[in-house]
Amino acid sequence: MSILETRNVTKRFGGLSAVDRVTVEIPEGSIYSIIGPNGAGKTTLFNCITGFYPADQGDILFLDRSLIGLTPDRITQRGISRTYQNIRLFPAMTALENILVGAHPRLKSNLVDAFLHTPRQRAEEKEALEKAQELLNFVGLKGKGDLLARNLPYGEQRRLEMARAMANQPKIILLDEPTAGMNPNESRSMMRFIQNLRDEMGITILLIEHDMKVVMGISEFIYVLDFGQLIAKGTPEEIQKNPQVIESYLGRGAA
């Protein structure tokens, strides 16, 4: 059963179709990738799914319910999390606070609870803090919870962003270039981490990635975008042999 589905999604900026009638289908519990040259519309597609941009045409279904017309906060509340190509943490908040903000949709206490400091609110805070600490440990940032996010080294910021995305217990996480700017060693450990995420937590993964080693290494299925259009789809082996893909990556005549 597919957890996330786009049907002919189109997003235009002026005359340019950044995403042009793209249809993808992500089954539950899978690791799927979207690849394509720079400017192919991969991040735009993510932005349409998460509600940052309203799609001009087409439909987006999550667990068979349409996401069209929902604001980003509502979409996140449905169970979709994401990370960003250029890390976007809350820089002046601590690592732990970043994760707690991520847990926002899962928590219930409101303004009145906060004012009155009700037992319910205190219990929830305590539980949330424990969960956040667990996540922090899970991504290998044990003991760094009180550091400001901006003071963490690059690789740790990436992992913190992942922990934040996991904090609302999403059903699917969209990862936008999780290994960007990493050396081969860090990339490999990130690959293992992503695999763990699916295997241990059962979270479906959709990722955008440039690093072909990563893509071919962990993807079960790959969609290829070019100039906003879906030009190919298939298993890593199929994609590697696809002449159209090779052409779009290496230029006409290379195939």
Add this chain to the structure above:
Amino acid sequence: MNDQLKENARSGLIFGVVIIFLLLFGLTTTLSDIVGDLFNLPTQTRTGNSAGLMVVLALIALWSGSRAASADRSNWRTGLVGSAVSGFVLGGIVSGFILLVGSLDAADVEMRNYFAQLDRQSVQFLLYGKSLWVGVLITLGIFVIFSLLGALLSYFLETRQAGVYLQTQYLKLKERIMDVSIVARLRDHPQAKWIGYGVLLVVVLVMPQMLGKYWNYAMGTVGIYVLMGLGLNVVVGLAGLLDLGYVAFFAIGAYTAGLLTSPAPITIQWNFWPVLVISILLAAFTGILLGLPVLRMRGDYLAIVTLGFGEIIRVLIRSDMMAPYLGGPQGVRDIAGPSIFGFSLATEKGYMYMIILAILLTILLTTYLQNSRVGRAWMAMREDETVAQAMGINTLAYKLMAFATGAAFAGLGGALFAARNQYTGPADHTLMVSINVLCLIIVGGMGSIPGVIVGAFVLKGLPEILRELDQYRLLVFGALLVIMMIIRPEGIWPAPRRKMELHEKILDGPPPQTSVAGNEG
């Protein structure tokens, strides 16, 4: 080397220009009188205490000289040359100014027409009651000598054994005091925090009894500003929404309390307590009403719209159109005070206790808020609104909540203010109130609760204590803000987070061991 001397000359120039400004404003006269009173110095002229002026100028020279010298500590001679240069430039400028003023005065030019402070007596004061050249030479002498002394002093404190010895002795003494068994035991005792709070509470409870009528009134005003500062801190410090029309909610609180308890212009005379609740709720409700249309704006636009809103409220309550309902320029009189079980609280002491209670309550509530899901959502919005929304935060709803919360505290402050004065009018609700509250947050430390209290005391309390300086309040405000932004942008008593932000070293390696260790286990 030459660059260093140029730098010194420039620093002397800046100091000199600033001193001339202060002389023209007459601020030095006031300062000199205070210093003169402090040290019981004899007065020679009628306008001001000349000996006091000498001390003031000498202190400035000392500061400028030590500054010039501390630029280069490698060699005491270069430091001395540097401070001599800056001292000569500084002394030259100021004594030149005095020479100019003195000779113009001798030529019977009426400078008062241009500068109110430069009358005959004031010129005599600037010359220390001496003749022209003697006065000028004294000024030059003070600057040069004390600049050099300043240089030697800074050199001594920084490098000489005796200076280093003094500093280490000071540190040792501090350490020893902290290690004395009682202090250490108190510090490490788990209940120490509560004992501290207890002592604070006792002080706070006893204070209104000790203070006289006037001081209770003055401190009450400070307290109301603390209340508003705490409220605005939620909006600006936590949620990052720059609200320049905060006075509007203060006005709504004050007028609600006024109109519903006074006999005119509307004859509703309800009891104070329900009216206080209504004031708070109405202010919060107005916060939401204002928020609905404007909160889609970000940053500067929001600031301008809220500024306009504050002015609209002020113009409305002043207007003749609303005069039959709001009292127009005359305002609302005979506002009723509170009482408990027939025991009137409408005395200076009574209001002081109410204000203190309100502040304690507000501190408790805002502390709870900061460490809650709501507070974190606000901070996230302040950091990155787009991502905050992507975290599942309904940003519009949370902005409204921040606005309403801040407005409620202002409403509380306004109601207490109106009841205490038994009057409120348009003059109580000018733009200056918004600016004052914002300033006290900035000076105290954005997002810090103790900072707000310190800020309110500095900006509202100090002018009450230094009544003489009252007319220079704005000048001092401006200077204080500029200086704060340069030397201590995080405020006097910053929230620990802000301090980390502004004085951090970006680390690209492992984080400092202390924080790691402190978090483990």
